[in-house]
Amino acid sequence: MASGRWFSLFLLLGFFVGGLHASAGDADPTYRTCVEQCEKTGSVGDISITHCLFSTSDWAANNNTWYMQEPLYLQWKQLNCRSDCCYHCMMQRENEREALGLSPVKYHGKWPFKRIYVFQEPALAALSAVGLIIHFVGWLSFFILVNYKLPFRPNSKRTYYEYTGLWHIYGFLSMNAWFWSTIFHTRDFELTEKLDYSSAVALLGYSLMLSLLRTFDVKDEATRVMFATPILGFVTTHILYLNFYELDYGWNMKVCVVMGIIQLLVWAIWVGMKHHPHRFKLWTVVFGGALSMLLKINDFPPYNGYVDAHALWHATIIPLTHLWWSFINSDAEYRTAMLVKKSD
Numbered sequence: 001m002a003s004g005r006w007f008s009l010f011l012l013l014g015f016f017v018g019g020l021h022a023s024a025g026d027a028d029p030t031y032r033t034c035v036e037q038c039e040k041t042g043s044v045g046d047i048s049i050t051h052c053l054f055s056t057s058d059w060a061a062n063n064n065t066w067y068m069q070e071p072l073y074l075q076w077k078q079l080n081c082r083s084d085c086c087y088h089c090m091m092q093r094e095n096e097r098e099a100l101g102l103s104p105v106k107y108h109g110k111w112p113f114k115r116i117y118v119f120q121e122p123a124l125a126a127l128s129a130v131g132l133i134i135h136f137v138g139w140l141s142f143f144i145l146v147n148y149k150l151p152f153r154p155n156s157k158r159t160y161y162e163y164t165g166l167w168h169i170y171g172f173l174s175m176n177a178w179f180w181s182t183i184f185h186t187r188d189f190e191l192t193e194k195l196d197y198s199s200a201v202a203l204l205g206y207s208l209m210l211s212l213l214r215t216f217d218v219k220d221e222a223t224r225v226m227f228a229t230p231i232l233g234f235v236t237t238h239i240l241y242l243n244f245y246e247l248d249y250g251w252n253m254k255v256c257v258v259m260g261i262i263q264l265l266v267w268a269i270w271v272g273m274k275h276h277p278h279r280f281k282l283w284t285v286v287f288g289g290a291l292s293m294l295l296k297i298n299d300f301p302p303y304n305g306y307v308d309a310h311a312l313w314h315a316t317i318i319p320l321t322h323l324w325w326s327f328i329n330s331d332a333e334y335r336t337a338m339l340v341k342k343s344d
């Protein structure tokens with residue numbers, strides 16, 4: 001009985017604390033009322049939002065389809081209505097705040113950005129797309145290297161390099177994360193937001209695990225599982241928490257920064273101790289990564305409504321990604337050469 005009461009108290013506390021984690025902008029009652037009104041009336045000030053205007057034929061179509069509660073196009077219209085209302089109310093609220101001499105605040109975890117056509121955050125969407133391409137090119141060069149350029153182990157199709165499979169998964173998770181990042185920065189819906197955050201966390205958690213496996217030279221399966229289980233368990237729990245309990249931006253940022261810092265430290269210590277022939281590439285990535293991390297922590301609002309700290313972070317990541325894949329390729333070549341020499 002007592003434990004039941006404690007449990008309900010915790011649950012209540014959880015909801016209360018959870019509710020506190022909205023961004024300052026969307027916690028503002030003026031903004032909330034504006035969005036509510038806009039969804040009902042289809043207008044913010046003099047702007048009318050066509051997505052929120054449902055014609056009688058829309059509803060007639062809705063009622064006719066007995067087998068489908070809501071036709072897809074109506075759901076799509078509603079999604080766009082909500083997102084347009086949020087955007088115009090945010091812009092209106094920011095203009096009011098500016099007139100009062102107040103500095104910008106975040107809405108739903110992000111600074112207010114100006115739109116270009118369908119692109120909600122044009123600079124970020126473009127930078128994410130470039131990031132996706134760089135990852136694809138990097139992964140493709142790795143694929144060609146291990147499958148066509150480097151020798152296989154005798155009488156098998158297995159590479160000498162022990163981390164081939166792990167880097168392939170890394171490539172897939174990276175491309176997945178940048179793909180959803182491009183979509184999310186183009187159109188911010190609850191679904192695209194969750195897919196972006198989840199993919200980013202999955203990538204960060206996996207690369208943390210991979211950094212430990214590579215630097216500790218973990219080659220046998222049992223030890224790999226031992227390293228992987230706690231990290232993957234934590235990352236899975238965190239993703240479930242974000243998706244089904246509370247998308248808590250502050251907490252997620254802390255988790256991501258900690259996972260990022262640990263892997264940078266792990267690589268830095270390793271590269272400092274080992275005389276890897278391609279250590280300069282890794283040093284550059286580690287230093288560049290640390291600098292870009294500062295942008296993540298030192299979050300400033302968008303300049304002219306287009307480029308904020310997050311956009312600069314996206315930009316710095318692009319050359320680092322190229323160099324990073326170049327290091328992965330060099331590492332495969334170096335280890336293969338060493339193992340071939342040993343087996344001769």
Ligand SMILES: [Zn+2]
Nearest residue numbers: 124181310314
């Ligand atoms: Zn982003």
